[in-house]
Amino acid sequence: MTKQEKAENQEKPTEETVEETPKKETPFEPVMEADEVEETTEAQAPVEEADDKLAELQKKYDAMEDSFLRSQAEIKNIQMRNQKEQANLLKYDGQSLAKDVLPVLDNLERALAAEATDESAESLKKGVQMTYDHMKHALEDHGVKEIEAQGQAFDPTIHQAVQTVAVDGDQKADTVVQVFQKGYYLKDRVLRPAMVVVAQ
Template sequence: MIKVEPEEHRNKENNSMDVQEKEQQVDAQEVEAEAEAKDPYKDISREELIELLKQKDQKIARLNEKILRMAAEMDNTRKRLERERNEAVAYANEQILRELLPVIDNLERAISHANSETDPKALLEGVEITLRSFLSTLERFGCTPFESVGKPFDPSYHEAIMQQETEEYPENTVLQEYQKGYMLKDRLLRPAMVVVARSVKEKKQDEEG
């Protein structure tokens, strides 16, 4: 027995297929239009495209050349800065050494005069003048001595080489200075070598103990 579908049902199916086909056609047309809109070279001939490619290649070559030139300049700058830094380290003491040369000249003159002069006082005055000149040169570079005698012992600035018994000064007071201490601006350059006071009472207690 053959089942016959109603004509109205067949018409609905056909209409539905027609709508789908139309929608697909519209979608395809939209995609094609969008592709054409995105293609700026759709109306350009082959010869024109070849010319554009040549121009692009030339532009790329110029950019590559510029990049290579910039890289070479950066490398030259790096080498120059490294060379200047090495020279600065190698000749960092040039100025202070130049300032010390007159001190050496004065010492040489003092020795020369000592060989011809018999007056020790004149020789002493020459040496004192040279010492003041030397200290003045160091001071211009921020290097200055500091006083220690009569001040409390400070391990941050003093190095005790011995203790001496005394009743004239409080305990741990610096009595003598064997070697001066020096500061470089606000930094300790060399500690002072000193003799530190020790009370007699403390010694007696140690002996009794």
């Protein structure tokens, strides 16, 4: 080779065929950059905040619902209690008036028990009897009735024992043998217990 050919050969790069070895395919593994990690953390923060707020609001809602249901139940109880009180007021209306009238009835009974010595006293007694009957019927019309006591078994809920006596003859123990003052009911309630003497 001549010098010239050698120089040309040196100037030309030698062409070598380099075969690239095929790379093995690896599964996709995304690699996050620092900026992307920060963005994801920042995106998760509002979601967690929203979840916390939702849980807090749910607790408040549950508490308010519970309070509402309790208030409704309390209102219902108050309404029922008021209805019962009104029914009792209507049922026992006039209780204090009836209590005030009972001593008048007692006095009329005492007047009737007195003996009439002449005609004027007898006519007066008839007037007292009419007044007594009228007053007793008026009280009965309003639910006031006499408590049976004479000869009945003693009952401390309707009788008030003011004296006890020994059992005499065919009397039974714990039996009312005398009534000092009549007792009365107002409907199903004891207005005044009967004052009685009980055999023991």
